[in-house]
Amino acid sequence: MIQVRISKAFPSFLLEVEFEAGPGVTVLFGPSGAGKTLTLDSIAGMMQPDSGRILLNDRILYDSGAHVSLPARARRCGYVFQNYALFPHMTLWENLAFAAPDLARLERHRKIGELLERFGLAALAGRLPMELSGGQKQRGSIARALMTEPEILLLDEPARGLDLHLKQDLYSVIGELRKSLKIPVLLVTHGVEEVFALGDHVLLYEPGRMIHRATPLELLRNPGSEAVAKLLGDFNLFDAEVLALDPGRQTSRIRLLGEEMQAPYFPGCFLGDKIRVCARPEELRVQNRPGANRVRADILSRLDRPQSLRLNFGDGLLVDAPRDTLLEGPLWVELPAEALRRLAG
Amino acid sequence: MPIDWFPLWLSLEVACTATVLSLVAGLALAWLFVNKRFPGRDMLDALITLPLALPPTVLGYYLLVVLSRSTGLGVIFPLLFTAKAAVLAAMLHSLPLLVKSARASLENIDRGYEQAARSLGADEWRVFWRISLPLARRPIAAAAALAFARSLGDFGTTLMIAGDIPGRTQTASVAIFDAVNSGNTTLARVLVLAVSVLTAAVVYLANWLESRRRPS
Numbered sequence: 435m436i437q438v439r440i441s442k443a444f445p446s447f448l449l450e451v452e453f454e455a456g457p458g459v460t461v462l463f464g465p466s467g468a469g470k471t472l473t474l475d476s477i478a479g480m481m482q483p484d485s486g487r488i489l490l491n492d493r494i495l496y497d498s499g500a501h502v503s504l505p506a507r508a509r510r511c512g513y514v515f516q517n518y519a520l521f522p523h524m525t526l527w528e529n530l531a532f533a534a535p536d537l538a539r540l541e542r543h544r545k546i547g548e549l550l551e552r553f554g555l556a557a558l559a560g561r562l563p564m565e566l567s568g569g570q571k572q573r574g575s576i577a578r579a580l581m582t583e584p585e586i587l588l589l590d591e592p593a594r595g596l597d598l599h600l601k602q603d604l605y606s607v608i609g610e611l612r613k614s615l616k617i618p619v620l621l622v623t624h625g626v627e628e629v630f631a632l633g634d635h636v637l638l639y640e641p642g643r644m645i646h647r648a649t650p651l652e653l654l655r656n657p658g659s660e661a662v663a664k665l666l667g668d669f670n671l672f673d674a675e676v677l678a679l680d681p682g683r684q685t686s687r688i689r690l691l692g693e694e695m696q697a698p699y700f701p702g703c704f705l706g707d708k709i710r711v712c713a714r715p716e717e718l719r720v721q722n723r724p725g726a727n728r729v730r731a732d733i734l735s736r737l738d739r740p741q742s743l744r745l746n747f748g749d750g751l752l753v754d755a756p757r758d759t760l761l762e763g764p765l766w767v768e769l770p771a772e773a774l775r776r777l778a779g
Numbered sequence: 780m781p782i783d784w785f786p787l788w789l790s791l792e793v794a795c796t797a798t799v800l801s802l803v804a805g806l807a808l809a810w811l812f813v814n815k816r817f818p819g820r821d822m823l824d825a826l827i828t829l830p831l832a833l834p835p836t837v838l839g840y841y842l843l844v845v846l847s848r849s850t851g852l853g854v855i856f857p858l859l860f861t862a863k864a865a866v867l868a869a870m871l872h873s874l875p876l877l878v879k880s881a882r883a884s885l886e887n888i889d890r891g892y893e894q895a896a897r898s899l900g901a902d903e904w905r906v907f908w909r910i911s912l913p914l915a916r917r918p919i920a921a922a923a924a925l926a927f928a929r930s931l932g933d934f935g936t937t938l939m940i941a942g943d944i945p946g947r948t949q950t951a952s953v954a955i956f957d958a959v960n961s962g963n964t965t966l967a968r969v970l971v972l973a974v975s976v977l978t979a980a981v982v983y984l985a986n987w988l989e990s991r992r993r994p995s
């Protein structure tokens with residue numbers, strides 16, 4: 435278990451973060467420059483916060499109050515850097531051996547062999563990093579980090595620069611680690627794909643702070659705030675006005691895109707309140723006749739995807755429709771009541 | 780008349796010793812400048828660079844005063860007019876070159892490698908010895924080669940503090956000056972040729988080391 439509460443002031447930026455993470459993959463997700471990597475650096479001892487406390491399995495790594503700051507070498511954090519940081523003048527084998535100088539020779543050989551085997555790198559042990567592909571370097575870097583038997587694994591943008599095939603490879607490696615290692619894995623990314631492919635939990639970052647914690651599924655079902663919805667990308671965001679509220683039936687009536695529509699009950703709202711609601715593009719439907727919760731709209735542009743059509747109706751209205759959808763004649767977009775979620779902020 | 784090769788051998792011995800000593804001290808100082816913030820850091824930097832800027836005779840005069848028998852330092856280290864003084868003179872010129880170059884080379888290393896080494900449990904000595912130094916070895920070796928060439932040719936400071944004692948402190952540069960003054964052109968030409976060939980070879984080596992690409 436890792437417990438982090440830190441703050442650090444930079445000339446144009448204040449980083450303030452507080453979270454706990456147990457075994458499993460916790461994804462630190464947010465835009466570039468939000469402070470995700472700085473959080474990893476603080477945990478690993480590469481950067482000293484101004485104040486706060488970091489505990490790893492009840493061991494104090496940093497405590498500003500007690501003036502404790504363990505050096506990076508004593509923290510037992512396996513850090514996989516964005517550019518892998520495999521030492522260029524050492525072979526893959528030597529890179530791994532560097533991480534365990536105190537082990538007896540035979541034990542070290544056994545352990546290196548075992549890890550290289552596990553990551554499918556046994557045949558490449560004698561190669562220099564410059565002779566390895568991106569995916570091989572990355573697996574080598576993870577294997578090297580595991581040589582020290584770390585109490586936490588920190589992965590900084592592991593999927594950056596990898597093609598689709600290598601990403602799948604990485605996902606299976608991390609999936610295997612999740613099963614076999616009973617330690618927290620913190621993974622930094624600004625790609626939504628990794629959040630859903632790898633994360634057991636997600637910590638959402640805005641520049642300088644963590645704004646939300648959820649499981650990927652919770653996040654998808656209800657992003658909670660406009661900032662989160664924007665970070666996740668593919669959400670339709672609308673302004674709406676509350677026209678009626680029915681707590682008994684757990685429904686409400688709202689005006690959205692100029693039409694009166696049915697929506698779920700929004701606790702805490704009053705009649706006349708202006709609110710923001712969101713809906714995922716795949717939850718909206720394209721219809722050929724008017725009806726309840728439908729707005730008249732014309733297609734501005736379309737994008738053919740392998741399994742769906744991304745239709746843009748303008749004013750930020752996006753719909754992912756099945757490929758066989760009939761798109762002739764006048765069209766209406768249906769916003770089902772259950773797809774409309776209120777956003778805070 | 781047979782050629783006296785002693786000055787050339789002495790120059791080689793002095794240059795080798797000065798380069799090795801400067802390399803050790805230069806690396807330690809460069810590491811200090813790159814990794815530590817301490818009071819007087821800029822002053823120390825300026826002090827190390829000063830011998831490059833001062834006229835050799837001025838530097839020699841200071842050393843004559845500091846190392847004379849009338850000072851405590853001169854009693855503890857009786858270096859004046861010995862071959863060791865020639866080594867000291869050579870070091871004062873090669874050290875700044877090595878410190879500057881080693882510092883720049885160490886600063887140029889991707890810090891990620893050093894941080895990765897620390898995260899793998901390495902202490903600062905191990906990080907320097909196994910990561911920083913091997914990654915910066917080529918430019919540092921090139922600087923050492925240039926420092927060797929610079930040491931080989933020192934004249935002014937060497938003459939001031941080591942003197943011109945044939946068979947004891949007379950280096951090649953001083954011997955050439957002596958030979959020209961006394962009209963021994965054969966000796967002067969032989970020594971000039973030998974020193975030129977040696978220096979050219981070392982400069983070529985330095986350039987070759989500098990131009991070889993570091994693996995990335």
